[in-house]
Amino acid sequence: MADREVVFLSRDVNIVTIPDGHQGTLNKGQEVTIHQSLGSNYTVITDYGHMVRIAGVDADALGKEVHELQTLVAESDSKAVEKNCWEVMKTVYDPEIPVNIVDLGLVYECSVTSNSEGGNDVHVQMTLTAPGCGMGPVIQGDVEKSIRVLPGVRSVNVEVVLDPPWSREMMSEVAQVQLGLY
Structure with missing residues (x-):
């Protein structure tokens, strides 16, 4: 993602801090800048400068749609x-x-x-x-x-x-x- 997008969280959301991996919460209304949206997760920068990860299942808090995994091969061998x-x-x-x-x-x-x-x-x-x-x-x-x-x-x-x-x-x-x- 080349362009940085500033969004305000629409609800409280669980996060993982980067790089230490600690869990926490960001509150509804908090401003974040989407830094990376690859795979199904989001890396954002908080308004106080911390980098955190928001899981794809919480994409709605960022105003985004949840990514659905598409399997390439339907067989199960x-x-x-x-x-x-x-x-x-x-x-x-x-x-x-x-x-x-x-x-x-x-x-x-x-x-x-x-x-x-x-x-x-x-x-x-x-x-x-x-x-x-x-x-x-x-x-x-x-x-x-x-x-x-x-x-x-x-x-x-x-x-x-x-x-x-x-x-x-x-x-x-x-x-x-x-x-x-x-």
Whole structure:
């Protein structure tokens, strides 16, 4: 999002502060500037200069519509589920960086195995841009929630690993171009 949009909250809204990941609330009528609206969440700057994240389910407080996830493949076999997992992970963004976590190189592995109950178990191994990232649990939760709603998924395990450590070289060429590093 290139243009910054100033809005006044239409109701109280839960937030997560960036970069420490603490939860809080902004009050109805408070002025915020939308800094980033990628994926289904919003990164805003409060009128007192703090960067916070507002979940997509609370988009109405910003006067926006809630984003609906569109599944690319309707089948629920393990191959289709894996494809959908990668696609929905591309809708998850670090709230400070306008690049999705897949192109950032944060997702190391996504494995899908069929289980005896007819569903699929998903295991994702991912990392963070910095080991002490306060937003790590939030991003991890976003990945889990986005995969859990996919057709054919029975269970999801999102594991955050710090070895190997993330580096800029892990970013896709697209991400490097987006960030002006290429």
